[in-house]
Amino acid sequence: xxxxxxxxxxxxxxxxxxxxxxxxxxxxxxxxxxxxxxxxxxxxxxxxxxxxxxxxxxxxxxxxxxxxxxxxxxxxxxxxxxxxxxxxxxxxxxxxxxxxxxxxxxxxxxxxxxxx
Amino acid sequence: xxxxxxxxxxxxxxxxxxxxxxxxxxxxxxxxxxxxxxxxxxxxxxxxxxxxxxxxxxxxxxxxxxxxxxxxxxxxxxxxxxxxxxxxxxxxxxxxxxxxxxxxxxxxxxxxxx
Numbered sequence: 157x158x159x160x161x162x163x164x165x166x167x168x169x170x171x172x173x174x175x176x177x178x179x180x181x182x183x184x185x186x187x188x189x190x191x192x193x194x195x196x197x198x199x200x201x202x203x204x205x206x207x208x209x210x211x212x213x214x215x216x217x218x219x220x221x222x223x224x225x226x227x228x229x230x231x232x233x234x235x236x237x238x239x240x241x242x243x244x245x246x247x248x249x250x251x252x253x254x255x256x257x258x259x260x261x262x263x264x265x266x267x268x269x270x271x272x
Numbered sequence: 273x274x275x276x277x278x279x280x281x282x283x284x285x286x287x288x289x290x291x292x293x294x295x296x297x298x299x300x301x302x303x304x305x306x307x308x309x310x311x312x313x314x315x316x317x318x319x320x321x322x323x324x325x326x327x328x329x330x331x332x333x334x335x336x337x338x339x340x341x342x343x344x345x346x347x348x349x350x351x352x353x354x355x356x357x358x359x360x361x362x363x364x365x366x367x368x369x370x371x372x373x374x375x376x377x378x379x380x381x382x383x384x385x386x
Contacts (some may be wrong), residue, residue, distance in 0.1 A: 263319075266316065
C-alpha cells in the first residue's frame with residue numbers, strides 16, 4: 157500500500173525557534189497533501205491543503221505566516237512552525253492523496269512537537 | 273455547523289462481542305465519501321472502511337462494516353467479535369466532492385474489556 161513518512165517523529169524546541177516538519181510520499185506521487193494538528197484527546201483539525209507547485213490553502217483561523225507550507229515536489233511537503241510558542245505544542249499529521257479521483261488519503265505517522 | 277458528529281465520547285465492549293460506533297453527517301453535496309479511521313495510542317491513523325454516497329450496498333472490510341443510512345445521514349461503524357487490540361480512538365470523517373479535504377468527527381474512545 158501507499159506509504160507516507162514524516163520526519164521528525166518528535167521534536168522538542170525552545171520558545172521562539174522555528175521547526176520544520178517533512179512529509180514524504182514514498183511510493184506514489186502526491187498531487188495534494190493535507191496538514192492537520194491534533195491536541196490531546198481531540199479530533200484532527202485541518203490546517204491547510206497543499207497542492208504541488210502552488211500556494212497552500214489555509215483553513216480559517218490558521219495563521220499562514222506562522223505555519224509555512226511548501227509543496228515543492230510531488231513527493232514532499234514541508235510545514236514550518238515559525239517562532240514556536242508553547243501553545244503550538246501539538247501532534248501534527250500530514251496526509252497525501254493521488255490524482256485521478258482515488259478515494260483514500262494516506263496518513264503519515266505524525267510528528268509530536270513540544271515547545272518549551 | 274458541525275458536519276460530522278460522533279456523540280459517544282467513550283464506549284466499552286466485552287471482548288468477542290459486537291459494538292456500534294455512531295456517526296451522523298450533514299452535507300448538501302450529492303457526492304461525498306465517508307471514512308472510518310482507527311487511531312491507537314501511537315497516533316497513527318489507520319484506515320478502516322470507506323462508503324461512497326452512491327454506493328448501493330453497505331461497505332464491509334473483514335470485521336468492520338458500515339451501516340449506511342443515507343436518508344438519516346448516518347454512517348455507523350460496526351465492529352464484530354471485538355478484540356483487545358481494537359481498543360483505540362475511532363474517527364468518522366467525511367469528504368465532500370472528489371479528492372477534497374476530510375472533516376473529522378470528535379472521535380469515540382473504544383475500550384475492549386477482557
